[in-house]
Amino acid sequence: VSKELALVLERYLERDLENIVAQAIPILNIDQVIVDRVKGTSPEELELAIQGIVQSELQGIVNLGGILGVFVGCLQTVVIWIQR
Numbered sequence: 001v002s003k004e005l006a007l008v009l010e011r012y013l014e015r016d017l018e019n020i021v022a023q024a025i026p027i028l029n030i031d032q033v034i035v036d037r038v039k040g041t042s043p044e045e046l047e048l049a050i051q052g053i054v055q056s057e058l059q060g061i062v063n064l065g066g067i068l069g070v071f072v073g074c075l076q077t078v079v080i081w082i083q084r
Contacts, residue, residue: 038046 041049
């Protein structure tokens with residue numbers, strides 16, 4: 001019974017939370033706050049932040065490439081081994 005009650009409450013809260021957030025965003029003027037914060041940030045700090053983001057994203061790409069390389073290498077090994 002408690003699981004079912006939790007699911008029902010979760011559905012209502014999720015729906016109501018979406019409505020509240022949709023109403024709060026225009027009131028809080030979040031987009032303007034973001035623009036103001038970016039404008040208020042020094043170019044050096046902004047560059048460092050962007051470099052940090054880019055570096056982490058590039059590291060993810062490198063890691064994905066390594067995983068794909070190992071996978072393709074193993075697949076090629078299996079194919080060659082089966083053909084012999």
